[in-house]
Amino acid sequence: MGRKPCCDKLGVKKGPWTAEEDKKLVNFIATNGQCCWPAVPKLAGLRRCGKSCRLRWTNYLRPDLKRGLLSEDEEQLVIDLHARLGNRWSKIAASLPGRTDNEIKNHWNTHIKKKLLKLGINPVTHETLNKESKPEGSCSHAENSADNNITISSEDNYSTNATTTDNCSTGDNSNLFDRICNDESLLTSLWLDEPPLVDTSWNSTATPAATDTCNNETRLPSWEDNSAWLLDCQDFGIIDFGFDCLNENDLNTSKTVA
DNA sequence: AATATGTTCAACCGCGCTTTA
């Protein structure tokens, strides 16, 4: 039967996005919100696949994205959640506000994986390599994580923790990690595919209704207002580039996408 | 300075699940 391609291949641009394309997409979403991705390219004047637009927005243009390397706490959290959830990057990302599944996946493959291997830890099973010859079926992500917790420090010093009582402790500066790690209900919800409980900073972006809640002083700056806005978005957090003008209610309203 | 090799990460692809008609 075959599946119809998500978009017409003819005339659809691929490859890196230009600043002009970013501008069009950001302006469109700022005024119309996220909806009907297949229709976005046409409405926004882009020669792109709707899927590509969605990806560009979620992975790069979203205003609440953090930029830069994962912090020590975030990295530790990723390791622990990966031990429990496996390669379910979207679930892991749901516990790290401002981080995308793609970003975490990349960081895992380029940094964390190597660090774990360097320390003799299998990044797939989270078992130490010299103790992997276990009976068949004795190892699953969810099972082994609790009794084989791995901690990481800024000096790349890792250690495996064989106890369950000292689970996920990384010190005083790991509040986020500790909170999530000790929150069994959260981990259970992640495991059971329930909506994420931690990442309240973002579920979706502005809807038309949400933008209606913004008056002229609080609406997103347009490219006409500030042509350097997007570059700022890419380098700094939400507060840094002015999205803090959206108060909590605005953000909550913006999350309610049909 | 030139070239080779390694690393990073944005973007694409294809698949499965969910929703809709």
Place this chain on the structure above:
DNA sequence: CTAAAGCGCGGTTGAACATAT
């Protein structure tokens, strides 16, 4: 109930950049 369409996920690719020779 069924098929098509939409959506989101995870794996993979390749261009750009960094480092080594």
